[in-house]
Amino acid sequence: MTAISERSSTSQAGLFGFYRRMIKLPELIPFSLVQLGARVAVAHVFWQSAQTKLASWPVTLQLFASEYNLPFIDPSIAAPLATTAEITGSVLLFLGLFSRLGALMLLGVVSVIQIFVFPENWAEHLLWASLLLLVLTRGAGVISLDRIADSLFAARRQS
Incomplete structure (x- = not known):
């Protein structure tokens, strides 16, 4: 009985140990790659939207x-504002330059779309908003012009 329980606990430790190692593997992915992926994915969506408008x-x-019927704003003003926000926000996110500002701009666009234009598409809007909130709260990451600018300014402050 002891040999069986020892074998059982060894196989469980092996199986559980393997499981633990497997669930820890994604933690090896650099967070900056996640940030870069979020930036590029959402920038692409809004860049394509702006290109379609243009x-x-x-x-x-x-x-x-x-169709859009935005309240409080004339369509001849809303269209260029939305297009400008999509282009500017997309470029800023893609480059990782003033990325938090770009994310904030596009969160505004997503909010307007969700509230006034296509409220039934909430799942898609939630996906965009989640990626934008990641960039807004955690920044653009190491692979960005924001990081390069931050390094340059830090070097200037020290000298």
Whole structure:
């Protein structure tokens, strides 16, 4: 009976040990890669959206006037504002330059889309908002112009 219980505990320790090692593996992924992935993914979504708007500006204005129906703002003002925010925010996120500002801008766009335009698409908006909140709260990461600028400014302060 003792030999059986020893074998059983050894196989459990082996199985549990293997499981523990496997669930720890993702922790080896550098967080900066996660940040870079979040930045690039969400920047791509909004860059594509802006390019679609620019490809047919008359259609864009018509959509803002009829389908989007934003309250409190004229479609002829809302369309260029939204497009500018999408382009600017996308570029800032992609480059990792003033990335928190870019994330904040695009969070504003996501909020307007969620509240006033397509509230039924909440799951997609939540995905975008989650990526943007990651960048807003944790920054752009090591692979960014923000990090390079921070290093340059830190060197200047020390000298």
